[in-house]
Amino acid sequence: MSGYEARFKVWRGDAGGGGLEDFTVEVNDGEVVLDIVHRLQATQAPDLAVRWNCKAGKCGSCSAEINGRPRLMCMTRMSVFDRAETITITPLRAFPVIRDLVTDVGFNYDKAREVPAFVPPDGLGPGEYRMFQEDVNRSQEFRKCIECFLCQDTCHVVRDHEENKRAFAGPRFLMRVAELDMHPLDAAAGAGLDRGRAAQDEHGLGYCNITKCCTEVCPEGIKITDNALIPLKERAVDRKYDPLVWLGSKIRRRSGA
Amino acid sequence: MAAVERQQWDVVVVGAGGAGLRAAIEARERGARTAVICKSLFGKAHTVMAEGGIAAAMANANENDTWQVHFRDTMRGGKFLNQWRMAELHAREAPERVWELETWGALFDRTADGRISQRNFGGHEYPRLAHVGDRTGLELIRTLQQKIVALQQEDHRATGDYESRLKVFQECTVTRVLKDGERVSGVFGYERETGRFLVLQAPSVILATGGIGKSFKVTSNSWEYTGDGHALALLAGAPLVNMEFVQFHPTGMVWPPSVKGILVTESVRGDGGVLRNSEGKRFMFDYVPDVFKDKYAESEEEADRWYADPDHNRRPPELLPRDEVARAINAEVKAGRGSPHGGVFLDVSTRMPAEVVRRRLPSMYHQFKELADVDITAEPMEVGPTCHYVMGGVAVDSDTAAARGVPGLYAAGEVAGGMHGSNRLGGNSLSDLLVFGRRAGRYAAEYAHGLADRRPPVDEAQVDTAAAEALRPFTAGAADESAAGAGGSVGAGGEAGPPENPYTLHQELQQTMNDLVGIIRREGEMEQALRGLAELRVRARRAGVEGHRQFNPGWHLALDLRNMLLVSECVARAALERTESRGGHTREDHPAMDRAWRNVNLLCSLADPTGGLAAADPARAQIRLARERTEPIRPDLLALFEKEELVKYLAEEELYE
Numbered sequence: 001m002s003g004y005e006a007r008f009k010v011w012r013g014d015a016g017g018g019g020l021e022d023f024t025v026e027v028n029d030g031e032v033v034l035d036i037v038h039r040l041q042a043t044q045a046p047d048l049a050v051r052w053n054c055k056a057g058k059c060g061s062c063s064a065e066i067n068g069r070p071r072l073m074c075m076t077r078m079s080v081f082d083r084a085e086t087i088t089i090t091p092l093r094a095f096p097v098i099r100d101l102v103t104d105v106g107f108n109y110d111k112a113r114e115v116p117a118f119v120p121p122d123g124l125g126p127g128e129y130r131m132f133q134e135d136v137n138r139s140q141e142f143r144k145c146i147e148c149f150l151c152q153d154t155c156h157v158v159r160d161h162e163e164n165k166r167a168f169a170g171p172r173f174l175m176r177v178a179e180l181d182m183h184p185l186d187a188a189a190g191a192g193l194d195r196g197r198a199a200q201d202e203h204g205l206g207y208c209n210i211t212k213c214c215t216e217v218c219p220e221g222i223k224i225t226d227n228a229l230i231p232l233k234e235r236a237v238d239r240k241y242d243p244l245v246w247l248g249s250k251i252r253r254r255s256g257a
Numbered sequence: 258m259a260a261v262e263r264q265q266w267d268v269v270v271v272g273a274g275g276a277g278l279r280a281a282i283e284a285r286e287r288g289a290r291t292a293v294i295c296k297s298l299f300g301k302a303h304t305v306m307a308e309g310g311i312a313a314a315m316a317n318a319n320e321n322d323t324w325q326v327h328f329r330d331t332m333r334g335g336k337f338l339n340q341w342r343m344a345e346l347h348a349r350e351a352p353e354r355v356w357e358l359e360t361w362g363a364l365f366d367r368t369a370d371g372r373i374s375q376r377n378f379g380g381h382e383y384p385r386l387a388h389v390g391d392r393t394g395l396e397l398i399r400t401l402q403q404k405i406v407a408l409q410q411e412d413h414r415a416t417g418d419y420e421s422r423l424k425v426f427q428e429c430t431v432t433r434v435l436k437d438g439e440r441v442s443g444v445f446g447y448e449r450e451t452g453r454f455l456v457l458q459a460p461s462v463i464l465a466t467g468g469i470g471k472s473f474k475v476t477s478n479s480w481e482y483t484g485d486g487h488a489l490a491l492l493a494g495a496p497l498v499n500m501e502f503v504q505f506h507p508t509g510m511v512w513p514p515s516v517k518g519i520l521v522t523e524s525v526r527g528d529g530g531v532l533r534n535s536e537g538k539r540f541m542f543d544y545v546p547d548v549f550k551d552k553y554a555e556s557e558e559e560a561d562r563w564y565a566d567p568d569h570n571r572r573p574p575e576l577l578p579r580d581e582v583a584r585a586i587n588a589e590v591k592a593g594r595g596s597p598h599g600g601v602f603l604d605v606s607t608r609m610p611a612e613v614v615r616r617r618l619p620s621m622y623h624q625f626k627e628l629a630d631v632d633i634t635a636e637p638m639e640v641g642p643t644c645h646y647v648m649g650g651v652a653v654d655s656d657t658a659a660a661r662g663v664p665g666l667y668a669a670g671e672v673a674g675g676m677h678g679s680n681r682l683g684g685n686s687l688s689d690l691l692v693f694g695r696r697a698g699r700y701a702a703e704y705a706h707g708l709a710d711r712r713p714p715v716d717e718a719q720v721d722t723a724a725a726e727a728l729r730p731f732t733a734g735a736a737d738e739s740a741a742g743a744g745g746s747v748g749a750g751g752e753a754g755p756p757e758n759p760y761t762l763h764q765e766l767q768q769t770m771n772d773l774v775g776i777i778r779r780e781g782e783m784e785q786a787l788r789g790l791a792e793l794r795v796r797a798r799r800a801g802v803e804g805h806r807q808f809n810p811g812w813h814l815a816l817d818l819r820n821m822l823l824v825s826e827c828v829a830r831a832a833l834e835r836t837e838s839r840g841g842h843t844r845e846d847h848p849a850m851d852r853a854w855r856n857v858n859l860l861c862s863l864a865d866p867t868g869g870l871a872a873a874d875p876a877r878a879q880i881r882l883a884r885e886r887t888e889p890i891r892p893d894l895l896a897l898f899e900k901e902e903l904v905k906y907l908a909e910e911e912l913y914e
Contacts, residue, residue, distance in 0.1 A: 014807065030513020030629070042760035046811035047804030051298070053479045056519045056624060058395065059301045075627055098450055099808040109299065113419055117407035118362030126356035127315075130371035136364045140389065143364060143396060147300055183362065 003028045011090040014099045027078050034073035049100035060148030064101050065090045070150040070217045092153040111173045121187040135184040142179035144220045151214035157207045168204035171214035171224050178228035196235035261454040266292040267705040269459040271431045274302035275690030276670025277465030278401035283698025285423040294426045296481050300402045303479050307394025308522035310386025312684030313351035318375040318384035324348040334380040334578045335678020336840045337906040341890045342655035343676040347692050354691035355387050363400040377527040380578040380682040391522050391620045433723040434493040437713035441665030445723040452806020458715050460708045461701035464668040472821045473644035474771035477520040483817040484824035486672035490651045495660035496860040498674040500649035501831035502841040505776045507582035509643025511600035516628045518643040523683040526575045530605040534594035541574035544585035548905045580680045580840050583642040600641035650674030658697035669697035679840025730815040733801035756801025759815040774829045779845050783833040791875040794822045826880045827861040852908045856887045
């Protein structure tokens with residue numbers, strides 16, 4: 001296979017506005033969209049702003065929208081596109097643009113701070129933790145998250161509803177609540193914190209109507225909706241409407257700790 | 258002069274990977290107001306790319322493991338050039354550092370009895386690496402990030418402000434360490450997003466910036482690895498030690514070209530993967546060096562038995578230290594027995610069931626499937642050496658992580674030298690980050706506390722000079738126009754001439770280092786590299802930028818070039834000086850390890866402390882080299898080895914001391 005010239009439209013601009021700019025650029029065997037963006041920087045647009053780091057799908061920095069779909073640029077092979085196709089790259093739509101393909105993702109860092117941290121169990125020192133693989137599997141799946149924020153970008157609750165951002169943590173951080181809730185040794189309940197209820201009351205779980213858009217765009221293949229959000233909703237509902245279930249779960253957790 | 262935002266902190270940590278975050282946590286917990294500055298977003302540092310695990314002698318998988326065994330393995334891996342006190346502290350403290358992560362919420366893979374699972378790795382006598390599949394670095398960075406958030410939540414409850422005692426300045430680059438006389442007084446940098454300048458005044462600065470891989474063309478390292486901390490230390494007057502030792506990881510992807518260099522974790526071999534050449538032969542049996550002869554299997558049968566019965570069989574030679582495996586692959590390819598794309602074959606498909614591969618090596622499965630159309634459960638991978646890690650770095654005090662000669666300056670993690678000697682074992686990096694990150698945080702906080710109200714003042718002239726240096730790329734074109742208007746563009750000072758494209762300069766630098774100071778080195782080529790680097794340095798003074806200061810990657814790269822050129826010269830000069838082969842330094846013209854070099858460190862420092870003359874003149878060197886004898890290894894540590902083994906490494910006079 002040999003190289004060819006591809007047509008690109010890349011959004012350029014800043015908070016004050018901008019638009020799509022046309023480029024024709026060489027593409028070689030095996031390349032990904034991020035390679036093309038780097039070639040644009042090196043040859044045609046040295047000040048084209050883009051975030052990236054590992055170029056191996058592990059850090060979640062190079063998130064953008066390619067032909068309207070939220071994706072990692074480093075994991076999007078050029079071979080998935082028709083050679084005649086014009087490929088459009090735009091910044092993540094749910095976050096304010098800083099410049100070109102770089103957006104202000106501060107929303108996510110604010111939300112991260114609103115989720116109470118892991119509560120270590122009393123009476124267990126470092127080296128004394130015992131957990132079984134089958135009990136950590138669920139939380140480990142969620143800890144595969146590379147914080148690319150594609151799920152946050154695609155979630156319709158905030159994508160076109162800026163006003164919901166205040167009350168809604170988004171799939172990534174609701175999943176973080178689920179992760180802690182399912183951690184075998186998290187002692188939040190013993191400390192008077194009901195993570196399931198907090199998901200509902202503090203982090204806007206009720207806004208989610210399980211359309212699974214987040215799961216679809218996750219580059220790590222995490223089943224965010226099925227494995228994190230739905231179980232979290234079930235627990236929250238149980239606790240909200242059935243005080244006995246809520247109390248029982250608290251007692252069970254305590255004696256298990 | 259340009260507007261500059263100013264703040265006061267007790268401790269400033271440059272870098273937010275494993276070492277930086279661990280240092281920041283420690284400093285803050287010891288009461289120091291701590292700022293972390295990082296080039297990327299919080300949580301994206303290069304540590305996320307670490308795959309295999311954290312080495313720590315917890316003895317969960319083999320009860321015979323102890324810190325002494327870990328220490329021994331580390332010294333052997335580094336060919337006895339390690340700063341032995343660091344290797345000792347590292348081996349002793351690593352288990353506590355791993356266990357502590359669990360109390361912050363980390364979820365490692367488990368053993369059947371519920372403890373932290375540990376896996377085999379090259380050079381480690383017992384299964385020793387705590388891991389989470391093959392994404393251990395992500396778990397480490399996320400755990401530290403979440404611990405930082407937990408501390409900020411505490412501070413918020415106490416003060417109403419999340420950032421009152423611990424703040425992360427993300428997407429900011431430090432370009433200078435500021436000094437008051439000999440002492441550190443703070444840092445100068447810029448915000449990438451806005452281009453605005455920033456001065457953080459602080460008595461303690463911890464460098465935790467990682468490595469230098471972006472000076473090489475084929476590398477597993479991310480764009481951040483431009484040797485910033487190494488250069489900041491040099492410019493601040495602190496020497497670097499043993500910069501000739503650069504680790505080429507034996508297994509990087511070789512195809513397609515755009516992913517060449519991306520890491521293929523050593524866990525593939527630790528879990529049973531084997532290396533084969535184009536003739537289908539497991540060639541590593543032919544490459545076991547004398548010093549390791551009695552520790553590695555001689556036949557495939559013995560090697561294969563080892564996985565189930567490690568006490569009665571010797572380990573497979575695929576698990577030799579990385580330098581040995583990388584050289585072997587290089588030799589096979591050179592002998593014409595390589596794979597179609599210039600590597601060798603790494604195979605797990607015939608060694609374990611597909612579902613085991615997908616469970617134990619999920620991100621490798623994903624990486625090859627997505628980027629190379631290769632299903633590693635059904636066919637072998639093609640792999641070859643890739644620039645991965647620099648063993649050399651800031652010369653530090655073993656116990657306190659303090660840099661030499663500059664009070665208030667500390668270094669931890671990859672940017673610090675000494676710990677790994679001439680070659681690092683896999684898994685010893687993540688443990689290094691934790692052990693010495695914590696130590697740096699502790700001693701930096703204590704030093705700042707000891708100064709109390711006598712904080713070193715910031716020298717305004719240094720701030721002005723730093724700002725001018727940072728703005729220089731914007732006027733490269735203007736300087737040229739005036740020179741051209743005067744009727745000429747050639748000048749001996751090297752200032753005149755057309756503006757240079759920073760991307761082009763960077764590519765030429767990477768090509769030079771890759772071709773001339775790479776895995777196999779020759780005297781003539783390194784001399785050629787030094788001449789090439791000097792010319793690039795002069796041209797880099799004219800690196801020009803289009804556009805403005807807001808999130809401008811061309812400008813950022815133009816500034817990073819200074820650092821890459823400085824560290825590249827260190828590597829080339831030290832590599833030329835050391836006339837032997839040891840660990841991550843292989844001389845074709847001096848192929849043997851020489852015991853006379855065992856106790857010699859090479860120190861790099863700035864030839865011209867003002868930096869001015871050398872930068873503009875290709876005839877001058879920027880780096881001065883000095884030899885130094887290492888401190889004799891403490892007798893009780895030497896006693897951990899058999900005499901017959903020590904004879905292979907130690908100089909004659911050392912044996913009789």
